[in-house]
Amino acid sequence: MKTFHSLFLSFVLLALVSSVRSELLIEITKGIDDPIPIAVVPFSWESRGAATEDFARVIESDLLRSGQFAPLSRLDMLSFPSAKEEVFFRDWRVLRAQYLLIGSALLQQNSLQIDYELLDVSKGKSIYSGSVFGKLSEQRVLSHRIADVIYRNLTGIPGAFATRLLYIAAERDSIGNDSFSLTLADSDGERPIVLLKSSEPIMSPSWAPSGDEVAYVSFESGRPAIYRQNLISGKRERLTNFSGLNSSPAWSPDGNYMAMVLSKDGNPDLYLMKLADRSLTRLTRHYAIDTEPAWMPDGKSLLFTSDRGGRPQIYRYEFKSGSTERVTFQGTYNARARVAADGRNIVLVHRKDRKYHIAVFDIVSNRLQIMTETNLDESPSIAPNGSMVLYSTKYRGRGILAAVSVDGGFKFRLPAREGDVREPAWSPYM
Amino acid sequence: MMKQLRTSGKTFAVIFMVAFLAACSGNTKQNQASQEAERRAQEAAAEAQRKEESLRDAISAAGDIIYFAYDSSVMTTEGRRVADAHIALLQTNNSNVKLEGHTDERGTREYNLALGERRANAVRDYMVVNGVSSGRIETVSYGEEDPVAMGSGEASWSQNRRVAIQ
Numbered sequence: 001m002k003t004f005h006s007l008f009l010s011f012v013l014l015a016l017v018s019s020v021r022s023e024l025l026i027e028i029t030k031g032i033d034d035p036i037p038i039a040v041v042p043f044s045w046e047s048r049g050a051a052t053e054d055f056a057r058v059i060e061s062d063l064l065r066s067g068q069f070a071p072l073s074r075l076d077m078l079s080f081p082s083a084k085e086e087v088f089f090r091d092w093r094v095l096r097a098q099y100l101l102i103g104s105a106l107l108q109q110n111s112l113q114i115d116y117e118l119l120d121v122s123k124g125k126s127i128y129s130g131s132v133f134g135k136l137s138e139q140r141v142l143s144h145r146i147a148d149v150i151y152r153n154l155t156g157i158p159g160a161f162a163t164r165l166l167y168i169a170a171e172r173d174s175i176g177n178d179s180f181s182l183t184l185a186d187s188d189g190e191r192p193i194v195l196l197k198s199s200e201p202i203m204s205p206s207w208a209p210s211g212d213e214v215a216y217v218s219f220e221s222g223r224p225a226i227y228r229q230n231l232i233s234g235k236r237e238r239l240t241n242f243s244g245l246n247s248s249p250a251w252s253p254d255g256n257y258m259a260m261v262l263s264k265d266g267n268p269d270l271y272l273m274k275l276a277d278r279s280l281t282r283l284t285r286h287y288a289i290d291t292e293p294a295w296m297p298d299g300k301s302l303l304f305t306s307d308r309g310g311r312p313q314i315y316r317y318e319f320k321s322g323s324t325e326r327v328t329f330q331g332t333y334n335a336r337a338r339v340a341a342d343g344r345n346i347v348l349v350h351r352k353d354r355k356y357h358i359a360v361f362d363i364v365s366n367r368l369q370i371m372t373e374t375n376l377d378e379s380p381s382i383a384p385n386g387s388m389v390l391y392s393t394k395y396r397g398r399g400i401l402a403a404v405s406v407d408g409g410f411k412f413r414l415p416a417r418e419g420d421v422r423e424p425a426w427s428p429y430m
Numbered sequence: 431m432m433k434q435l436r437t438s439g440k441t442f443a444v445i446f447m448v449a450f451l452a453a454c455s456g457n458t459k460q461n462q463a464s465q466e467a468e469r470r471a472q473e474a475a476a477e478a479q480r481k482e483e484s485l486r487d488a489i490s491a492a493g494d495i496i497y498f499a500y501d502s503s504v505m506t507t508e509g510r511r512v513a514d515a516h517i518a519l520l521q522t523n524n525s526n527v528k529l530e531g532h533t534d535e536r537g538t539r540e541y542n543l544a545l546g547e548r549r550a551n552a553v554r555d556y557m558v559v560n561g562v563s564s565g566r567i568e569t570v571s572y573g574e575e576d577p578v579a580m581g582s583g584e585a586s587w588s589q590n591r592r593v594a595i596q
Contacts, residue, residue, distance in 0.1 A: 172580070201575035203539055223570045224543065245547055245571065248540045261540065267551075268544040289544040305541055312541055336538040349538050356536060376582060378538050394535075394582055423539065 023169065023416050024189030024401065026065065030411040035070035036154060038063060039097040039121075042074065043114065044082035047107040053139040055105055055114060055146070061188060062147035062161040065403075066387065067410025069154075072097050084117055089124040097121050101150060105139075112136050116146050118153060128153050140186060160385040163187045164427040166195075166205040166214055167392075167401060171419035182216055184231065187383075187426075189414055195229060205423060208251045211430045215239070215249035215258065226260055239273065250293045250302075259283075259293035259302055270304055270317065283317055284324065290315075292336045297343045303327065305335040314348060314361075328361060330368045336379065337361075340386045345406070347371075347380040347389050358391045360406060371408045381426045382406075390414075392422035478522075485519040492516075496553055498591045500534070503548040505556055513553055516595050517560045527562070528596040529553050531571040532578075534587035539573055546571030553593045 040060040045051040063069035076095055081087045082104045092100050103116035117129040130149060132142040141162055148159030169181040180202045185192040196202060200219035207214055208228075215228045225241040226249045240246045244263035251258055258273045262280075269290050270283040284290045288308035295302055301318045308315075312335045314328040328334040333351030340346065350359035350368065355375040361368045371389065380391040390403045395413060399420030404411045414421070492515035496505060505513065520527060531550030533542040550569035558564050579586035 178576070201572065203543075203573075203575060219572070219575070244569075245543060247543050261544070263544070263547060268547065289541065289548065291544050292538065292540045305538070307541075312537070333537065335541050351537075376535065397580075397582065 023183065023185070023192045023418075024414040024421065025417065026061075026189070026412055026414055028064070028410075028412040029402075030409070031070075032067055032405075032409045035068055036099065037070050037072060037097050038099040038101065038150075038154075039072040039077065039092060039095065040101045041077065041080050041082070041103075043103040043105050043116070044080075045107075046104050051105065052136070053143070055103065055139065055143045056101070058140055058143035058188070059101065059147040059150065062144060062159070063150065065188065065412065066151060066159075066161075067405045067412075068151075084119065084126060087119065089119075089121055092121045099127070099154065101146075103146070107136060110136050112139055112142065114142055114146065118150055140190060144187065157387060158385050158429075160383040160387065160426075160429070161187050163384060163430055164211075165189070165390070166207065166216075166423075166425040166427070167421050168202055168205065168423045169416060169419055169421050170201075170399070182214075183421075184214075195231075203423060204248055205425045206249055206251060207425055207427050209253055209255045209428055211428045213251075214425075215251065217247055217249070226258075228258075239278065244268075248292050250295055253295055253297060253299040259295065261291045261293070270302065283322075293317075294337050294339055294346075296339055297341055303337040303339065303346065305337070314346070327363060328368070329366075330361075334359075334361070334368075338380055338382055340382050340406075341384065342386060345386070347382055349378050349380065358389060358404065360389075369408070371404045371406075372402070372411075374402065377402075379423045381424050383426050384429045390424040390426055392424060482519070482522060485515070485522065488515045489519060494595045496549075496593045496595070497588065498549055498593070500587070500591065501537075501545070503545065503552045505552055509553075510556065512595075513556050514560075517557055517562055520557070520562045520566070524566070526566045526568065527557070528568045528570065530576075530594040530596065531569065531573075532576060532590055532592050532594070533574045534590040535574045535577065535582065536587065537574075539575070543571050543573030543575075546573045549591075549593050553595070 040056045043055045060071040064071050072095055078091045082102050098121055100119040100121055103114055105114045113133050115131045118127045120127050132145050134142045144162035147161040151159035165185050167183055169183050171179045180198050181194045182196040182202050182205055183192050184195050198220050203217045205214055205216045212232050213228055213230050217224050218227055224246050226239045226246045228239055229236040242262050242264035245261055245268050247261040249258050249260050256275060258275055260271050261268050262271050267287055270293050272281045272283055286308050288306050290304055290306045292305040293302045301316050303314055303316050305312050306315045311332045313326055314334050314337050315324050316327050317324050331352055335349045337346045337348040344364055346361050348359055348361060350357050356377050357370045358372045358377045358380045359368050359370045374393045376394045377391050380389050382389055388403050388405055390401055392399055393402050399422045401414040401421050401424050492512045496509040496512050529550040531546030533545050550571055554567045554569050577590045579589040
């Protein structure tokens, strides 16, 4: 009886959820050979009225987007159990599901509780069971947290689904007027919030390590200036407005400093701002372009792009010695590095045969591997768990976001419903 | 005494008349001179206007856009010709000029922002060398953020690699 009850509810859920529109769509372009088959059964709703979210669908989409799972279609499910006693393991074995996720959600006043259980189908036993609690408004976040736990249990790596993305959306109307938006969304592109809208360009969004502040460059004053904005209080502050470039803000791992690019003293060099008093220290001093600073996770050095050798390459500035060394030597264009949490793998923009690809470079072995086949790829950003790289590229004449797993085996596109999207910045763990 | 006064009055009147006539004749000469100066000034102004118009015509012909080769901030001969037309006008007035540097979409955004600045600075330096005070020149780079042509191909890219003189 409960099964039929859930079945009915799930149809209600589907109807509701399909009306929720995110700005981004998801199109998987390359899957891995042997993804883990998992059945994520629609969760039962143990409260009055209809559920306003399809929790299982959110979790299933997360797992699908990781590239490592092949969720079973709901249409193939013979029943919708929500407790272990209701599971007929033989049915799920027939459907070749290796794992089964079941759950139920209970809403009391505004408090939501979701209980879930991960089952091993072949062994017919429970692997993990847990509960998440929160407000009704957090129902998607709670679902992402469950996906994080499932992902960790089955891959050994923490999930990064309960994280967020910053990106820039740009549109040009029929009479040539531009509109730029700094947008904040969940890691699946849902619940987009516009943090800043301007008729002048916005670029270089970046996260504070705490995840509750962002920095970016806005041209709203007619020239590039660096701003910081608190996501909780909404407080917004202009940090620099020097003549020339004010570019590439990058928060230090401890959150106390910001590396940036200023050309106030003649040409683009790296500077370090102490955020407490906004005092500036000049780090590089070279007539070439020095830009795109990225912190090493230990905070002891910065990677940056410089054309001091004639073409853009990645260099490393070490704070203690003040010395600079060249890091990349492969090809004629390596730029805008971002460092993985391991401090070893860096993703960057690499040019090969006049095309711009995302590549991963191992700074220990000096091995560079191209990850993308598309052209005009830029702005790579690594998930906090190091599993996926988001970047921007062009597809059918439009700027879109795209993702690739770090091993290059799984790819998907995230085109916007309208206009261009670019410069994704994946948040730290939240 | 009275007669004397009258005489002296007459004399005074005569002297006054003479002086007045003399003054009048002087005024006429001065009037002629100032009319001449005014005519010359008008001619000079007209000449200056003709010159400015011809300088502006030269600018209209040359355009306000200086184009660059890929990943280059070196002004081409054609680019210098465009700048020269603007410099010629700037040398006749005190107006300020804004140089907006732009790049095509290839490569990274922050590097392109720096490259756009380098292009704007190249034009600024060329203008300064040719006698335009640096205080009159403002530069701003938009990198690849404000393309004039939206396509992804050399036809669009070559239009986007530019410094716009405003």
